[in-house]
Amino acid sequence: MTTTARPLDLLDLDGLHSEEELAIRALVRRVVDDHVRPNVAEWYESGEVPVRELAKELAGIGLLGMHLHGYGCAGASAVAYGLACLELEAGDSGVRSIVSVQGSLAMFAIWKYGSAEQKEEWLPRMATGEAIGCFGLTEPDHGSDPASMTTRARRDGDDWILSGGKMWITNAPVADVAVVWARADEGVAGFAVPMRTTGVSVREVRHKLSLRASRTGQIFLDDVRLPASARLPLARGLKAPLSCLTEARFGIIWGALGAARDSLHTALDYAGSREQFGRPIAGFQLTQAKFADAAVELQKGYLLALHLGRLADAGKLRPEQVSVGKLNNVREALAIARQCRTILGANGISAEYPVMRHAANLETVLTYEGTSEIHQLVIGQRLTGLAAFA
Known part of the structure; x- marks a missing residue:
């Protein structure tokens, strides 16, 4: 063979x-x-x-x-x-x-x-990894619509008082500092909040069925008093946290391909050694059709990621282009992982193989840093000139 x-x-x-x-x-x-x-x-x-x-x-x-x-x-x-x-x-x-x-x-x-x-x-x-950070934007009732956040920042003399809560915050249970976004009188403001500050508490999110090799928490802000120096001075308005999300989404465009590649490589190795009806299942036409489709989508996603990376290095990458990459590559990576799981049959649900874990993780990746629907609307706005978010 x-x-x-x-x-x-x-x-x-x-x-x-x-x-x-x-x-x-x-x-x-x-x-x-x-x-x-x-x-x-x-x-x-x-x-x-x-x-x-x-x-x-x-x-x-x-x-x-x-x-x-x-x-x-x-x-x-x-x-x-x-x-x-x-x-x-x-x-x-x-x-x-x-x-x-x-x-x-x-x-x-x-x-x-x-x-x-x-x-x-x-x-x-x-x-150096000595200090761990997290990013507090999402709230229990405000995910895709961060403009409606209810966390508030108010002045008290020279200080700021933060009140509210953030949800689904990666690294929160182990973080030393949180970048927290809150609504102030002059608009959305960002703060570097040391996690040991009085009034800050974290509850870890348990019983997750996806992204389990990650620490996730809910942050509570109970009249947290911060000095004026805690505010990020150049962050003015919602555009600031959204620009951070664009940075993170770029990494996801590439990262999702890694989960897809590992799923496909695992399935190829498995199918080459797993025999049914007297020969390796890799030799059956339906299995090869699955491999061919998955490989083609993986190559296309990689070329898209590389093109966007070259644009970023040239200083020309636009947010809606990042949405194209995130929408396509995560969606296709999830489809590849699901398809590869079928090739492994019953063994596909075993932790001995990584494919089911990748598929479960990608269910989360599909919705965080902007759901597929949000990215479709970003692309749609670019194409039509009309915003359809509400």
Whole structure:
């Protein structure tokens, strides 16, 4: 029997990358192989993941805030960051989420909108994994409509008082700092909130059926008093947190492909050794049709991600283009994972194989950082010139 090919070798896509990009990919893949794959099934089953220990391992190769410049960050290209996200999510979506939330949400918000003092206080420690960050935008009753947030910030002398709550916040149970968005008299404002501040409490979200190798929490803000220096001075209005989401969505465009690739590679290996009716199931026409369709969609998604990465590195990437990538790549990655699970038959539901875990994780990835419907409306507005969000 012909040896199975790695899924992304079909179109020789490595030839589209520089040696530096391929070296970064290889390094991240090795770290995932050494520190994630041997443990992730247990993390997923238990619902526990050693975020701090893992963050330091990932920081050791410069992955935390890797696309930011200064403050101990690697200053890597958007494409290099995307490749890192792909390899991380090939291990598990929750592991990629740790890096995305740390670098593209919490660190990016401080890096882009924070004061010099806030940057010096938090970014070097976050880049090394010494401090963990989270991003408090979503609320229990306000997900896709952040403009309706009910968390409030009011002035009291020179201080600010924050009241409200945030929900579905990745890293919250272990975070040292939260970037919290609240409605003030002058509009939406952002704050760097140390998690040990009086009035801040966290309840971990339990009983998740997806993204279990990730720590998720609800943040409660009970008249939290903050000095004026806690406010992110350059964050004015809802555009600020939305720009952070655009940063995170870019990583998801690449990351989802990692889950799809790992699912497809697992199914190819399995089908090559699993025999029914006297021959490997990889030799049956219906199985090969499934592989062909999955591989074609994986290549198309990769080319889309790479195109968007090159636009980002040229400073030309627009938010609606990110929506195209997020909508397509997560949707197709989920379809690939589901299809690959069918190839594994009953074994597809076993934690011995990663495919069902990837499929369950992608159900979450499909809806966080903007649901598919929201991205369809973003694209629709670009095409028609008309907003249809309400």
